[in-house]
Amino acid sequence: MFSERILRVLERLGGVSAATAVRARLAPRTEPAPPRFRVEREADAGRIAAWWESRDPAGRDQLADPHTIATLPAYAANIENMIGTVKLPVGVVGPLRVNGLHAQGDYLVPLATTEAALVASYARGAHLITRAGGASAAMLSEGVLRSPAFLFADMVEAGTFVGWAAANAGRLRVAAEATTRHGKLEAIDPFIDNDTVFLVCRYTTGDAAGQNMVTIATDALCRAVLEGCPVQPRAWFIEGNFSGDKKASYLGLITGRGRKVSASVLIPEALVRRCLHVGVDRMLDYARVAQLGAMLSGQIGAQGHYANGLAAFYIATGQDAACVAESAVGFTRMERRDDGLFMSVTLPNLLVGSVGGGTGLPAQRAALELMGLAGTGKAAALAEVVASLCLAGEISIMAAIAAGDFTRAHHSLARTRT
The missing domain is CATH 3.90.770.10 (3-hydroxy-3-methylglutaryl-coenzyme A Reductase; Chain A, domain 2)
Incomplete structure (x- = not known):
């Protein structure tokens, strides 16, 4: 017997008799897409005013209030396409x-x-x-992780790469730390899965949380790998989804991240x-x-x-x-x-x-x-x-x-x- 939950799912999908109508409703639309918002990096009062001209003035008064407009430079480095600020109660x-x-x-x-x-x-x-x-x-x-991933032709190349990285750890550290005044590369721990290598890079980040800091430093480390390693990867990625960045993970639970x-x-x-x-x-x-x-x-x-x-x-x-x-x-x-x-x-x-x-x-x-x-x-x-x-x-x-x-x-x- 079907559970009530399954029956409710079927009801939302319209049942077998309504399959054609449901498919039509879920199908891609063919009319021209509306113009894309151009990404604006500057928090500009004139652009914000123009954006609100044809929109709800009540929304403008709440989001783009005079105090927000008067302090726009304070937000410029933290947002794109700025249209205002949101107020939340603080206790x-x-x-x-x-x-x-x-x-x-x-x-x-x-x-x-x-x-x-x-x-x-x-x-x-x-x-x-x-x-x-x-x-x-x-x-x-403390230690913020970033885990770039490198893909090789086979496990032998992956092993050769790890050997080279271990022998050149000092060189990689210099490349990473050249990008930051406060970040320090504390450790590089390789993790091999057949033809794929994750380099788990652990940084201290001074007084910053350091997410962007470790990304920029790790990119420089990866560029140094590409310049010096005799075994070139088929592909590489700045983050192999191994570090636990913004996800609950057992790696973070055991070794710490942050x-x-x-x-x-x-x-x-x-x-x-x-x-x-x-x-x-x-x-x-x-x-x-x-x-x-x-x-x-x-x-x-x-x-x-x-x-x-x-x-x-x-x-x-x-x-x-x-x-x-x-x-x-x-x-x-x-x-x-x-x-x-x-x-x-x-x-x-x-x-x-x-x-x-x-x-x-x-x-x-x-x-x-x-x-x-x-x-x-x-x-x-x-x-x-x-x-x-x-x-x-x-x-x-x-x-x-x-x-x-x-x-x-x-x-x-x-x-x-x-």
Whole structure:
């Protein structure tokens, strides 16, 4: 017997009797395509005004408001075909106390989101962490990966190439590092699959997240390969989809991609009951269920909702929001200790920077300055604060589910508010 789900699919496709009409609806259209928008790199007020002339003035007033037009030069390096800016509500979490190798202090953390209840949830966890003395946090390692791929005639040529690359690693490093003042090529690890070789290149990127930095450096490395290697590849690609760039991957989980950071807190049992309205044993019961659910469903890592806090923080501070796909991989642990409840988070792929990308945009720079973490020398501390933020979110959501408050909180904070 067909399931209801399959029957609904068939209904959307129109059934066998409507096959001709459905095919006609899905077929390519033959009328001339509308003119393509020309890619404009400059954020020009005159061009933006002309673009809005024949369009909804209400949309123009919201997206191309006078303040946006007056500050256009600030956006020019970050966008093409600019027509305005989008405003999002920004909430603040904290003070969040962080006792880190690099981050030391009580931080106000900005989050940009349209999801009601999110800021309240992270704020609750941050309050509890601070009352417990703060999160212990450490950036454990760093290294952004890029994995160019080289295709050869056979496995013998692939092996010869790897031998040459190993013997000339210093030469390749010089070529890569000549493109950047801050990036350093730390390692080149070959991975051979028959006639195909991936060179897994690991870089440190200073205070930048470094995605573009490592791409440009790796391109120079590949050009040096082509100039010097006696075995020429049939083809090569700057990224062979091996590095895990903007994707959850086991490689990133094990070796790290970006900044690997861990944060933990020990919460006295009385504080757990007073602030979270649940006992430690009930929290541990839920932790076991959550770990089992993650394992049975095939999740990479095991955690509650890193992506919520990361996405809101990335948007607020000008990080590359697409990197949430890999940055949200990690592990949350919960254990009973003599003094109460121990909780920790470990994020092996945290891609954040205090310089570069969108961190220099006016609002995003202001959000980083709110924490005192804008500019050079602040990226490691920023990573430790972000990990502590994720810890706050894990404490709050797991407690809400364990206590049976999750639905009620979302109903009161998100459903019934006007």
